[in-house]
Amino acid sequence: MNIQDQLAKKICSELNLDEEQYEIIRYGAFAIMQISLCIIAVAVFGLLFGVMLQALIVSFSTSILRQYSGGAHASRPGSCAVIGTAVSIGLALFVKYIGNFMNVNTMLIVESISFLIAFYIINKYAPVDSKAKPIKSEAKRKKMRKRSFLIATSYLVLSIVFLLLYQYTKNVNFYIFILDISGGMLFQIFSLTIIGRSVLAKIDQGLTRIMYRG
Template sequence: MSYLKLSSTSAKFISKQARLDEEQEQVIAYAIEGLLLSVTGFASIVFVGALFGAALPALIAGLSGGVLRKFSGGAHASSPLRCIIFGALGYGSLAVIAKYLSKVMVVNNGYLLLALIICLLIVVIYAPVDCAAKRIKSPVLRKRLKLGAVCFVLLMMCLVVTVDAVLIKVSITLGILYQTATLFPFLNKT
């Protein structure tokens, strides 16, 4: 079922032009819908951050959490609109916190790394988390997703150690923490 009229209309047009069957049209509609929802969600995150003068940390936190989510999965909202709202408010709030922490506190790499090590352990234990609507059936895919999630957190740890900008370090760490929290089983009851 398509949530967006634009995705189904666009898919019909593309399918007609390319002479595709109905099944291929549905695949195209699903892809367009996913792209539109992702762009809308990400723009909403940055917009909420910008409302509070924290667009850059919102962008960074949203990117770090969003990329990890592609590998790790996690809790799902009951509708795409709820997902966009929760994501925008959650990452937007994190952006404000990151901006505040980077200005008023001396942020030690040790604390950020400790937080990311805890995230890494949670990822190793719980990722990838699938949802009832889209189960991960392949053990090979499950291993690849877990490896991708672990490698991404390790990459972010390296980035936090090497980057000089405190705001970027804190934003990355908070984005990873937020996404990692969605992996806990009590949030993923199906």
């Protein structure tokens, strides 16, 4: 019996809960453990590569938007953690590198294009459900799309705040944070598209063969 099963059984035993409530608690415990594992992995590898804060910003930008927009999902928790960590670290390193060659005007152009693409893809595809969790209600679909727009808009507002802070302090970190937010957002947007889902599915299949063979 794994940890989430043991925890769910203990809670249900203490509170005298039924089987349906056990499944809810079990899933909640699994989700918390999965999220914690991903955060720890991103933080550890981010620290090793010198981009911990930037990688966490990328990771949270991706995962928060994913809650309502859906998108491609890994078939195994381990594969999900590997893909999430690799993407977060990779994007953080890439942003740190290209940030050295971008001025404010170039960054504004890149950001404008990024958010236009994001709003377009959200409007066209979000939310993207899965076979395991199909969205059967049109009302729920509209609600999730609306919340996806709100989250993307909040990223835009936060980026503007960081831009003002950069202009006031000339602290290059604020400049990099803006690119981290859009990088995480764009990866999540990519996972909504047909091409993105196909690419991530192939990566997931490859990781599954490597990590879970035998």
